[in-house]
Amino acid sequence: MTPDWSCGTCGADWPCATKRARLLAEYQADRAMLSVYLGSCLAAAAQDLPAVYGTALQDRFIGWLPREHRRM
Numbered sequence: 001m002t003p004d005w006s007c008g009t010c011g012a013d014w015p016c017a018t019k020r021a022r023l024l025a026e027y028q029a030d031r032a033m034l035s036v037y038l039g040s041c042l043a044a045a046a047q048d049l050p051a052v053y054g055t056a057l058q059d060r061f062i063g064w065l066p067r068e069h070r071r072m
Contacts, residue, residue: 003048005041013060020064031068038062 001008007016015023015038027034042061049057 002044005045005049015061015064024066031065035062035065038065 001014005014006012007014007019010016010018023034023038027037038061042057045057045061046052055063
């Protein structure tokens with residue numbers, strides 16, 4: 001829920017743990033699009049939450065995404 005970016009179900013900061021799990025499942029076949037979606041949310045949240053400093057929003061919105069390890 002904007003403008004405070006809290007979960008409409010549990011009230012925690014969005015994306016909460018439950019929403020993160022749902023997003024990973026929903027975008028399982030297209031992780032790049034999940035990154036794009038969360039990046040757009042991050043940009044909007046930066047406008048709504050100007051008092052949040054540093055990398056806190058980045059960590060909250062995209063820092064939790066699993067990184068794929070590629071073998072060479």
